[in-house]
Amino acid sequence: EAQVTQNPRYLITVTGKKLTVTCSQNMNHEYMSWYRQDPGLGLRQIYYSMNVEVTDKGDVPEGYKVSRKEKRNFPLILESPSPNQTSLYFCASSLNSPETQYFGPGTRLLVL
């Protein structure tokens, strides 16, 4: 089944404790992206990647890192999480452009 998977689905952590949210797609897509979703603000892009080893900042990249060492995986790294990073995170992928992105199920993060 073609899909985007994220892990974990739910995570509670404390300020400053490094964490990684994994994202994987099995559709051989070149474009991958991370979004955060907050009430009243909609979906905001954090980082995106056009292909392996090619990443760029979205609208809200501060406090986040990403890597794209292989086509199928695009992990989101929070080196020192803070409470304002409490949010619902979505990974998405598409064939070779931001059009028609397929979204993962989401990761709910709570930073205490």
Add this chain to the structure above:
Amino acid sequence: GESVGLHLPTLSVQEGDNSIINCAYSNSASDYFIWYKQESGKGPQFIIDIRSNMDKRQGQRVTVLLNKTVKHLSLQIAATQPGDSAVYFCAENPRGGYKLIFGSGTRLLVRP
């Protein structure tokens, strides 16, 4: 499930009626537009898209209309069903850009 918005505009329709969800986009240079549906606890799901060289595009029970003069996009759902209850997002891709810009969403409630 995860909440996607505490103060979203809400459209309430009777089952079987037609629904019209509106969206104003911001960038006159955008040449690709897309509608997503997000059910509670799930990631956004692609519904239909349209390019700026078109005014109308139809899918199964859904129609998207594009008015470039006033930068307005609408999604029409025919014979609305309970399964259509969700939050609907429009998104735009500025020409040559590498990201989608999402609207804040509209909640559709279908009354039985």
